[in-house]
Amino acid sequence: MAIHYPNGKAYESGKQTAEDAVNYGGRGMTLEAELNASNQYYRAAKRAVIYKKPTPIQIVKVDYPQRSQAVIKEAYFKTPSTTDYNGVYQGYYVDFDAKETKNRQSFPLKNFHPHQVRHLNACLEQGGICFALIRFVTLNRLFVYPVSDLNRWWAESLKNGRKSIPLKAIETAGFELHPKLQPLIPYLDGVDWLIKTKRGTENG
């Protein structure tokens, strides 16, 4: 069964054009566009001020043509030191990364970089609300998943345990989001849940 968004458009996660790859570094394309729209909605509605950070670029060569703006002629994508999204919501610091998988049964931990997990935990220690936004593309299911729970699977994988989080564990420990018209991804519902249950603010 094809699952459709409230706007009638089927969700197209696998599609990625060459242009998209250029603009977004090829990472989490459709999810990113939907999150950008959701963040814009939340800002306009004065619900929260959350942005995606720009992709870090190592600039090597810049030309300064006369009477015009600087042109970057050689640059490379850098590995980000942090997660992609952060901001403020009702006095809380919010920090998350968005990830997708085409798997149906589990979420592969290789989607996380060690520095991202470290960063989320460092923010958690400072009292931030930290989570992963995980989409099961094929199932069209989307979860706010607390870092405290991610940590348990991450630790197990480092001890040569399983390298993925079962969907069942994410269903149990996470908060399922249901797409709306505005915002497309109502992830603040999950943030409210994290605040209420303290799951995003404690190492569990």
Next chain:
Amino acid sequence: MAIHYPNGKAYESGKQTAEDAVNYGGRGMTLEAELNASNQYYRAAKRAVIYKKPTPIQIVKVDYPQRSQAVIKEAYFKTPSTTDYNGVYQGYYVDFDAKETKNRQSFPLKNFHPHQVRHLNACLEQGGICFALIRFVTLNRLFVYPVSDLNRWWAESLKNGRKSIPLKAIETAGFELHPKLQPLIPYLDGVDWLIKTKRGTENG
């Protein structure tokens, strides 16, 4: 009199090499390098998790040479929508921008972009700790200056009033920082002061 930092190096604000201009978009070079070192120190000491956001770049053309990483061949600097620095400190969302002037008597408001002032106020409304870090380069004086006070001068300038903030007003409403060895810019002292006096969290 030349004022020296604790490491014995004179403060060199005006110097900016071509390479610096390339790496940092030519904005607030020395102050940026000192803040990056200070943020690194605060993170290592687990005092706070605060980063400079990457400079936003509009990518136009990317080459994908075989067997090697993507090379950006044409790109342009974009105007950021937010301030440069944000993160989390003891449960508080911290957001600020760093600015320098060579003036001795006042800080010109043209150093702020309207979208930066809007962003700082939007974060303030959400309960963030928001300020400008202002350096008087020639005087070698550095202040944490609350957005609530900046707003008064900003509003006056829009009503065709004066276009700068007198140093005296910044001395009165701000918190002066004194460079240390570690961190070079101990701006969390000013954040503590903002939290204690609520100057960073209220529209004054």
